Amino acid sequence: xxxxxxxxxxxxxxxxxxxxxxxxxxxxxxxxxxxxxxxxxxxxxxxxxxxxxxxxxxxxxxxxxxxxxxxxxxxxxxxxxxxxxxxxxxxxxxxxxxxxxxxxxxxxxxxxxxxxxxxxxxxxxxxxxxxxxxxxxxxxxxxxxxxxxxxxxxxxxxxxxxxxxxxxxxxxxxxxxxxxxxxxxxxxxxxxxxxxxxxxxxxxxxxxxxxxxxxxxxxxxxxxxxxxxxxxxxxxxxxxxxxxxxxxxxxxxxxxxxxxxxxxxxxxxxxxxxxxxxxxxxxxxxxxxxxxxxxxxxxxxxxxxxxxxxxxxxxxxxxxxxxxxxxxxxxxxxxxxxxxxxxxxxxxxxxxxxxxxxxxxxxxxxxxxxxxxxxxxxxxxxxxxxxxxxxxxxxxxxxxxxxxxxxxxxxxxxxxxxxxxxxxxxxxxxxxxxxxxxxxxxxxxxxxxxxxxxxxxxxxxxxxxxxxxxxxxxxxxxxxxxxxxxxxxxxxxxxxxxxxxxxxxxxxxxxxxxxxxxxxxxxxxxxxxxxxxxxxxxxxxxxxxxxxxxxxxxxxxxxxxxxxxxxxxxxxxxxxxxxxx
Amino acid sequence: xxxxxxxxxxxxxxxxxxxxxxxxxxxxxxxxxxxxxxxxxxxxxxxxxxxxxxxxxxxxxxxxxxxxxxxxxxxxxxxxxxxxxxxxxxxxxxxxxxxxxxxxxxxxxxxxxxxxxxxxxxxxxxxxxxxxxxxxxxxxxxxxxxxxxxxxxxxxxxxxxxxxxxxxxxxxxxxxxxxxxxxxxxxxxxxxxxxxxxxxxxxxxxxxxxxxxxxxxxxxxxxxxxxxxxxxxxxxxxxxxxxxxxxxxxxxxxxxxxxxxxxxxxxxxxxxxxxxxxxxxxxxxxxxxxx
Numbered sequence: 001x002x003x004x005x006x007x008x009x010x011x012x013x014x015x016x017x018x019x020x021x022x023x024x025x026x027x028x029x030x031x032x033x034x035x036x037x038x039x040x041x042x043x044x045x046x047x048x049x050x051x052x053x054x055x056x057x058x059x060x061x062x063x064x065x066x067x068x069x070x071x072x073x074x075x076x077x078x079x080x081x082x083x084x085x086x087x088x089x090x091x092x093x094x095x096x097x098x099x100x101x102x103x104x105x106x107x108x109x110x111x112x113x114x115x116x117x118x119x120x121x122x123x124x125x126x127x128x129x130x131x132x133x134x135x136x137x138x139x140x141x142x143x144x145x146x147x148x149x150x151x152x153x154x155x156x157x158x159x160x161x162x163x164x165x166x167x168x169x170x171x172x173x174x175x176x177x178x179x180x181x182x183x184x185x186x187x188x189x190x191x192x193x194x195x196x197x198x199x200x201x202x203x204x205x206x207x208x209x210x211x212x213x214x215x216x217x218x219x220x221x222x223x224x225x226x227x228x229x230x231x232x233x234x235x236x237x238x239x240x241x242x243x244x245x246x247x248x249x250x251x252x253x254x255x256x257x258x259x260x261x262x263x264x265x266x267x268x269x270x271x272x273x274x275x276x277x278x279x280x281x282x283x284x285x286x287x288x289x290x291x292x293x294x295x296x297x298x299x300x301x302x303x304x305x306x307x308x309x310x311x312x313x314x315x316x317x318x319x320x321x322x323x324x325x326x327x328x329x330x331x332x333x334x335x336x337x338x339x340x341x342x343x344x345x346x347x348x349x350x351x352x353x354x355x356x357x358x359x360x361x362x363x364x365x366x367x368x369x370x371x372x373x374x375x376x377x378x379x380x381x382x383x384x385x386x387x388x389x390x391x392x393x394x395x396x397x398x399x400x401x402x403x404x405x406x407x408x409x410x411x412x413x414x415x416x417x418x419x420x421x422x423x424x425x426x427x428x429x430x431x432x433x434x435x436x437x438x439x440x441x442x443x444x445x446x447x448x449x450x451x452x453x454x455x456x457x458x459x460x461x462x463x464x465x466x467x468x469x470x471x472x473x474x475x476x477x478x479x480x481x482x483x484x485x486x487x488x489x490x491x492x493x494x495x496x497x498x499x500x501x502x503x504x505x506x507x508x509x510x511x512x513x514x515x516x517x518x519x520x521x522x523x524x525x526x527x528x529x530x531x532x533x534x535x536x537x538x539x540x541x542x543x544x545x546x547x548x549x550x551x552x553x554x555x556x557x558x559x560x561x562x563x564x565x566x567x568x569x570x571x572x573x574x575x576x577x578x579x580x581x
Numbered sequence: 582x583x584x585x586x587x588x589x590x591x592x593x594x595x596x597x598x599x600x601x602x603x604x605x606x607x608x609x610x611x612x613x614x615x616x617x618x619x620x621x622x623x624x625x626x627x628x629x630x631x632x633x634x635x636x637x638x639x640x641x642x643x644x645x646x647x648x649x650x651x652x653x654x655x656x657x658x659x660x661x662x663x664x665x666x667x668x669x670x671x672x673x674x675x676x677x678x679x680x681x682x683x684x685x686x687x688x689x690x691x692x693x694x695x696x697x698x699x700x701x702x703x704x705x706x707x708x709x710x711x712x713x714x715x716x717x718x719x720x721x722x723x724x725x726x727x728x729x730x731x732x733x734x735x736x737x738x739x740x741x742x743x744x745x746x747x748x749x750x751x752x753x754x755x756x757x758x759x760x761x762x763x764x765x766x767x768x769x770x771x772x773x774x775x776x777x778x779x780x781x782x783x784x785x786x787x788x789x790x791x792x793x794x795x796x797x798x799x800x801x802x803x804x805x806x807x808x809x810x811x812x813x814x815x816x817x818x819x820x821x822x823x824x825x826x827x828x829x830x831x832x833x834x835x836x837x838x839x840x841x842x843x844x845x846x847x848x849x850x851x852x853x854x855x856x857x858x859x860x861x862x863x864x865x866x867x868x869x870x871x872x
Binding site: 064515 | 755
């Protein structure tokens with residue numbers, strides 16, 4: 001049949017077409033499938049969190065510069081401004097961040113690094129290891145420094161800093177000078193902007209030219225939601241600097257000129273390898289509500305900071321602050337009403353004193369707050385503590401919502417009018433308390449100074465206000481180098497940031513000299529030495545330079561090529577200028 | 582300057598402007614007539630006044646709750662999105678372009694517009710429409726204001742956004758607070774610095790301008806003046822580093838929506854619709870075996 005070979009019937013055409021389509025579709029879907037199943041590497045993306053310019057213009061500038069530099073290096077970088085209380089919440093409590101920029105209050109003693117970095121604290125909320133950094137070598141060194149002294153300890157610490165330059169859980173940008181301003185009344189007596197509670201105590205004990213004043217010292221501060229929470233142990237709030245520390249006394253104050261026993265009258269040291277201390281409290285101390293303060297309150301404070309649920313939960317709910325200091329004490333026992341015995345985990349007195357610096361809390365107020373109110377949350381950590389009951393030389397008189405906080409001298413304090421007290425407070429008080437006046441921004445604070453509404457400023461001023469202040473007759477600018485520092489922190493739980501090599505490269509992407517000169521207007525010391533890169537400004541340890549400060553670019557601008565070759569040397573790949581995961 | 586002083590100064594300047602404008606646009610005769618007939622006039626727009634009062638009171642009283650909801654529960658931080666979107670769409674954010682033509686005189690002008698011009702722009706039409714023979718225009722204006730505040734409040738709860746000056750102080754200058762730091766004392770009372778998207782300054786000003794256009798046969802000269810002021814207010818928010826261009830765009834859209842609501846609905850109508858709806862629901866629930 002000739003018809004057999006006959007080529008195209010309709011059916012065959014259709015069938016053929018169908019096969020063809022299916023075939024080509026199959027190829028196509030296979031490609032789609034493979035792309036869906038294993039997508040190519042994406043661009044590395046990082047979100048940088050910092051407070052907005054309103055709250056801290058320097059932090060916002062550093063974060064912006066960092067974003068720009070990251071972008072030049074091929075990273076998809078985003079800057080997310082976020083209010084201070086929320087930033088602390090995100091970073092310190094929830095670990096919900098990639099990179100943050102913040103002003104840190106300073107490292108008072110090398111041991112403070114233990115709280116910041118020891119992996120034991122990685123799961124705890126608060127300033128203890130907010131980076132979720134866990135490194136066995138670092139842990140070892142942080143433990144060893146507790147029980148070594150002098151040159152041995154220096155060797156351990158040098159080794160620690162060497163190790164940190166390899167692992168870089170965070171890095172320091174610069175140490176800012178604190179800038180303040182003072183009006184005519186006090187310009188002779190005040191030499192630096194107040195920062196610590198002891199600075200205020202000094203100002204109030206120094207007779208002004210016109211003699212003692214029967215009005216409060218007026219201090220101008222600014223910031224958002226400064227008066228809403230008065231809780232000394234939480235981190236997710238914005239607070240007037242030094243205010244809570246003036247209300248809650250520690251056992252011992254630490255100053256540049258040495259330790260000053262405060263609630264403690266005397267500390268007797270004892271012990272062979274690990275230190276023991278017997279602390280005697282001053283006689284007849286009272287809380288602001290009239291209750292008497294005794295040794296049991298001190299023991300309670302340490303118990304409470306370790307676990308604010310006081311044993312209610314299995315694993316405990318530690319306070320988000322002061323854990324580094326508190327954990328120095330192995331045990332704290334009240335022997336009698338005025339004597340507390342500390343067994344410490346260190347052999348260094350300098351380190352041990354840190355345990356005496358935590359604010360002492362009244363047991364009768366805080367014990368009822370140990371109720372568990374949520375997942376890893378006790379009432380003590382959510383309470384606003386509107387009526388703080390401390391034992392400080394000041395007690396809270398009144399808070400006017402977001403405009404004023406007034407403190408008055410606490411006349412029942414053991415050091416008030418005492419003959420044998422520390423010399424700092426011999427002539428306390430020369431003013432009738434302190435009145436903090438809250439202004440909406442730094443410009444408005446300087447206005448208050450101009451109109452003689454305030455005696456001095458309490459929140460650090462941005463550098464560009466100094467010009468205005470020096471133009472005002474009688475007012476002067478105060479500056480002082482402090483231990484505070486601007487830090488860039490990395491979240492080790494982030495996919496890329498978990499890689500120490502990556503963190504090390506990121507840490508080189510900011511020109512610290514340029515930042516100190518331009519972003520901080522020269523009112524700063526850039527971090528250069530090994531220890532200063534981790535927040536220790538002055539150190540007798542080795543002063544060698546590291547490659548962390550070798551900036552791939554010049555005048556603050558990253559050179560794209562240079563940055564790229566750095567990342568490529570660590571086996572990172574680029575596509576169209578984008579750094580790939 | 583304390584809050585009281587700032588407010589006093591604002592009141593003095595704006596009152597002067599209002600008095601002048603009233604004499605020019607409304608005229609003494611109409612004004613006297615309006616004052617005489619204040620009772621029926623107030624009665625006629627009692628509902629819209631009450632509605633605006635309720636929304637403002639709600640906004641004031643729920644500040645803390647809204648802030649907490651916004652920042653911790655429902656809010657999305659869109660600051661970077663606004664910035665990146667503007668850069669992608671326009672090459673450069675208009676705020677940068679505006680700030681690049683900065684002069685001292687221009688800054689003073691925009692600060693004046695942002696504070697005093699804005700307050701005047703919002704208050705004058707209330708006076709002007711009050712002096713008309715019918716209260717329809719005033720009711721429309723008040724309802725449109727209410728819609729602005731109501732919708733704005735919801736947006737602020739949903740979006741956390743910081744203005745340019747807060748986002749990148751290296752690029753954007755905080756001109757308002759450099760020139761006039763006390764103004765923050767004032768704005769702090771009514772606003773948080775995360776309430777940026779959309780710009781209520783723009784939306785309320787544009788609302789006034791759109792309504793001026795719709796009522797042009799009553800006050801023909803008010804159209805160009807309100808237009809000039811409204812556009813200046815919108816520009817000032819960007820020039821001073823407070824708002825993004827997209828906030829201003831969203832503000833204008835919000836103004837259009839609010840004017841639409843103001844013109845097409847009345848508070849009376851909305852209330853009775855709501856009542857009928859509720860009555861029907863209760864009715865249904867009330868009837869046995871209905872569900």
